[in-house]
Amino acid sequence: MVNVEHFAESLMCEGVDFFTGVPDSLLKNFCAYVTDNCAGNHVIAANEGGAVGLAAGHYLATGKPALVYMQNSGQGNAVNPLASLADPDVYSIPMVLLVGWRGEPGVKDEPQHVKQGKVTISLFETLGIPTEILPDDESAALDMARKMVERAKSESRPVAIVVRKGLFGDYTLKNKEADISDLKREAAIEDILRALPEDAVVISTTGMISREVYETRVRLGQGHERDFLTVGSMGHAIMIALGIAKAQPERKIVCLDGDGASIMHLGNMAIAGQSGCANLTHIVLNNSAHDSVGGQPTVGGRIDLPSIAAACGYDVHSVAGLENPLPLCVSALKTSTDKPSFVEIKVAKGARKDLGRPKEPPQVNKTLFMGILTS
Numbered sequence: 001m002v003n004v005e006h007f008a009e010s011l012m013c014e015g016v017d018f019f020t021g022v023p024d025s026l027l028k029n030f031c032a033y034v035t036d037n038c039a040g041n042h043v044i045a046a047n048e049g050g051a052v053g054l055a056a057g058h059y060l061a062t063g064k065p066a067l068v069y070m071q072n073s074g075q076g077n078a079v080n081p082l083a084s085l086a087d088p089d090v091y092s093i094p095m096v097l098l099v100g101w102r103g104e105p106g107v108k109d110e111p112q113h114v115k116q117g118k119v120t121i122s123l124f125e126t127l128g129i130p131t132e133i134l135p136d137d138e139s140a141a142l143d144m145a146r147k148m149v150e151r152a153k154s155e156s157r158p159v160a161i162v163v164r165k166g167l168f169g170d171y172t173l174k175n176k177e178a179d180i181s182d183l184k185r186e187a188a189i190e191d192i193l194r195a196l197p198e199d200a201v202v203i204s205t206t207g208m209i210s211r212e213v214y215e216t217r218v219r220l221g222q223g224h225e226r227d228f229l230t231v232g233s234m235g236h237a238i239m240i241a242l243g244i245a246k247a248q249p250e251r252k253i254v255c256l257d258g259d260g261a262s263i264m265h266l267g268n269m270a271i272a273g274q275s276g277c278a279n280l281t282h283i284v285l286n287n288s289a290h291d292s293v294g295g296q297p298t299v300g301g302r303i304d305l306p307s308i309a310a311a312c313g314y315d316v317h318s319v320a321g322l323e324n325p326l327p328l329c330v331s332a333l334k335t336s337t338d339k340p341s342f343v344e345i346k347v348a349k350g351a352r353k354d355l356g357r358p359k360e361p362p363q364v365n366k367t368l369f370m371g372i373l374t375s
């Protein structure tokens with residue numbers, strides 16, 4: 001096991017003193033350490049590609065490589081700036097990628113991580129990025145980290161350190177931001193599901209929101225066939241919803257999104273807002289955090305998502321500090337305009353300790369869901 005403080009300090013000794021990335025559950029303790037101790041030199045990015053861009057800017061201004069942390073799910077978001085900006089064939093910009101390895105072959109994990117886990121190392125190899133797996137022994141790990149920073153600097157290129165599950169020792173985040181609401185997310189989800197008309201379908205986002213949708217249906221004695229659980233593909237639930245809304249204009253389509261996910265690909269709101277799909281309702285459950293992977297802050301509590309949505313062309317329904325979102329959701333669903341609706345519900349961080357996971361595999365979810373759409 002590797003102590004996160006020792007790991008961060010060994011990077012800093014090599015001149016890596018700027019940290020950016022998107023939080024990951026496997027890197028939770030490292031992210032928490034950096035959040036507490038490197039405040040002025042740490043930016044939680046909207047997406048992993050943005051983090052690579054930030055690291056490039058830091059190098060251009062200081063001549064020093066930055067560290068970019070991410071879950072391997074974010075590799076795809078990072079590929080474009082890695083290949084077309086940082087690569088030695090282009091600007092040749094050094095940086096150290098620290099990557100949480102979900103879905104490592106042979107280690108049981110959720111379905112959305114299986115494919116990405118299989119290709120994590122080979123994808124970096126294809127990109128020509130020197131890649132090492134962090135050893136479990138601390139002194140070997142610190143030694144490797146130093147060598148990787150050295151290589152990034154001497155070859156002026158990105159290098160990747162891949163981190164297995166359970167490798168980092170404990171560290172509990174001290175600088176937790178206060179909740180922006182007392183409302184529990186799962187209670188809000190129950191209200192929303194109760195408010196939906198019979199034929200409405202739900203497209204829910206990555207992480208605990210989809211798990212809570214699944215469990216709420218069980219609690220309400222309802223089936224799962226009206227829900228598409230976007231277990232991976234963070235930030236794209238609203239585009240899936242838009243695709244369905246365009247194809248089935250008579251049906252109510254509801255996207256249940258997170259603040260982290262909607263901010264990750266905020267441009268999707270511009271496209272959905274301009275779609276003219278009055279049958280589309282986009283609900284963001286805003287807890288100002290990446291709750292599903294450790295509660296690291298987003299900018300969700302400091303930016304005005306309803307104003308952004310209004311500027312994008314949505315018909316906006318928003319009440320701050322709302323205790324009971326049900327009437328609001330009903331009005332958002334009943335509005336008949338030529339615009340999609342947007343609802344922001346501010347919620348607290350945290351979930352039930354015993355929150356379960358969908359029991360059916362994704363392709364069963366798909367088949368049941370398509371059965372509803374085509375019936």
Ligand SMILES: Cc1ncc(C[n+]2csc(CCOP(=O)(O)OP(=O)(O)O)c2C)c(N)n1
Nearest residue numbers: 073074207234258259260261289290291292
């Ligand atoms: C591209 C990508 N990057 C990172 C992750 C890891 N991840 C899973 S859920 C999550 C946080 C989602 O935050 P938000 O949308 O605000 O929902 P919350 O968990 O707060 O309910 C993250 C970062 C991922 N699945 N995909």
